């Protein structure tokens with residue numbers, strides 16, 4: 001799939017622009033703070049109905065404006081799909097084929113993007129939150145059902161936490177509602193964990209050979225889902241639920257002391273091993289970058305397989321962060337069949353044919369000159 005056309009109105013520092021893109025490589029070039037990342041962000045929001053860098057939609061609307069709008073025409077195997085997002089201070093509306101969608105989970109997934117930004121280089125080294133976010137966003141793209149399950153889980157978690165907070169410091173909890181919430185919590189948590197395990201399986205399948213290639217055959221990458229409950233991928237659903245029930249029962253005193261739910265998907269993490277050692281603890285900066293790059297490239301393959309079409313790749317300021325070998329590996333992998341957007345302050349140093357053949361867009365103070 002590819003983005004054929006984009007229209008922005010009052011989005012970030014863009015007043016009104018219309019752009020036609022190449023189905024291959026598009027380079028957004030400009031000085032700092034001109035609007036390159038904002039443009040990339042608009043493509044990401046068009047796909048995910050939320051930003052990758054803020055959870056506050058108001059920030060996306062141009063300062064002087066009341067509403068912001070992103071419109072895009074997506075070319076897919078079976079034809080063109082117009083997408084539209086209207087952002088307002090009260091909320092957002094999402095349209096597919098000019099029809100407003102009542103649920104955002106029906107909108108997300110129409111356009112698949114893989115974003116690789118400098119903060120993704122912290123996927124390995126950063127906080128568990130970064131890795132959980134990666135997991136949730138990526139699974140959400142290939143399974144809108146997952147987003148629904150995740151939302152449900154978060155709602156129940158909030159209710160359960162509310163009771164724990166109200167009873168914080170007490171030695172025991174006798175509220176019957178708490179048992180009801182705990183039961184619902186376990187059901188919702190196991191659904192989320194099972195989907196995450198399935199995704200990890202696919203991620204392993206694709207990331208391992210990619211990492212092997214980038215490391216010139218020297219490194220074997222293993223990705224592991226680290227469950228706070230100690231649940232393993234090959235357990236039955238009943239065994240997962242039983243283990244969770246026991247863990248929560250055994251830790252009721254601790255949860256009451258702290259006033260929050262201590263175990264579950266919201267506390268789980270990912271681990272990455274290279275040749276059986278933990279990259280987060282022992283890996284060099286180069287190995288951590290290679291791991292992050294392998295995971296992103298794996299996502300492209302995974303979406304191709306699950307969705308049946310290649311996603312759009314957004315490379316925001318990362319090419320210059322990668323050494324020549326990794327850069328050329330990345331550009332060779334995408335060559336031809338993945339529509340790619342690259343932001344950069346200069347094309348010097350990006351000495352690859354693909355860049356030379358790209359469609360160039362010069363970004364200057366919220367305007368784009370072709």
Ligand SMILES: Nc1ncnc2c1ncn2[C@@H]1O[C@H](COP(=O)(O)OP(=O)(O)OP(=O)(O)O)[C@@H](O)[C@H]1O
Pocket residue numbers: 011012013014030031032033034035036037038039058059060061062063064345363
């Ligand atoms: N809601 C908004 N309304 C108007 N302008 C905004 C809004 N949000 C951000 N900006 C402006 O957008 C500009 C930043 O643009 P952007 O982050 O896209 O920079 P960039 O071209 O990617 O630069 P760099 O190479 O430094 O990352 C800043 O001047 C900022 O003040």
